[in-house]
Amino acid sequence: MNTRPDEALRAALSSADASTRLQAALSAGTYPNDDYVDVLVDRCAVEADFFVRDMLTWALTRHPADLTVPRLTGETTSAVPQARSQAFHSLSKVGDPRGWAAVTESAIQDADESVARAAWRAGVILVPVGQEGEVATMLSTQLGRGDRDVQLSLARALAELGDHAVPALRAARIHPSTGVRAHALAIERLIDDPDDYFDEAIFEAMRIVTRQGEPDGTPDGTTDGAPDSTPDSQRDPHPEGTE
Structure with a gap:
């Protein structure tokens, strides 16, 4: 029985070896697949390695904004601080104007400093003209x-x-x-x-x-x-x- 591509990616991103996870994220961005979006976003919330997180964000930028922006916007209200901060970081890298909707007053004032800082950055990048x-x-x-x-x-x-x-x-x-x-x-x-x-x-x-x-x-x-x-x-x- 063949393993689905998204399941294979999820398994690779769950590896105990950071280099394996990094390579999996790189591959997901090099060969985009719409089914990867949920897997990549889910991993952003728990990934401990900075370089892997950065590669996950890069992989998300390689996928259609129509898929990534709604998913990332939803993550900005997650109960998990890392999920929120990475979502804002990824939205700023995707650069789609629709991400501006997530930059709320509560996000700007988030009690978690990493979340607030990511929201500040996203705000100045995504703010509409005027x-x-x-x-x-x-x-x-x-x-x-x-x-x-x-x-x-x-x-x-x-x-x-x-x-x-x-x-x-x-x-x-x-x-x-x-x-x-x-x-x-x-x-x-x-x-x-x-x-x-x-x-x-x-x-x-x-x-x-x-x-x-x-x-x-x-x-x-x-x-x-x-x-x-x-x-x-x-x-x-x-x-x-x-x-």
Whole structure:
């Protein structure tokens, strides 16, 4: 009795050997079969190896979006965090506009950081023309969240929206949290100068917003709301950050 192709793929992706799983995912993308879609999506939810997960996503991009997008969209509300994060990651790679429907406020604010970060990325890639300000406003609710890597992910997402993100970032200048205000100001710096380093931008932004509480500080930390223009030779020493 011959084994069905999708059953053979499922068995190969269940192997204890990561190289076998990687090869199976590569083969599924090289020789697409509509019956593979469910198998690939199911495996994304449980695959432990990063490189295999990445190959699973690549394999999904090789299949018709009419099949993958609805299946992936459904996974974005799964009870399994990895299923949600991988679904958003795959939707961003597929790049089909229909995936935008999955980028909801609850997804942007997901308690699991890996899910939220994947949703942020999907949001800026899939947002329809004319709705960039809407996604920027949703993303701005996450300013100040998490550690350096999480904040860098949000910074990259908002910076990719460019000028569309500026109104939401400027609105954050009056937020009661110093961390939120500094994060917003740092992202504005990155939009103005894409070559700037995030760590340097956040350091300088924190210095500016901290000054707001001093007697001689201005409401926005500067006279015009722009980043501090003190010459480099007079600035406080700070580490050389990299992204």
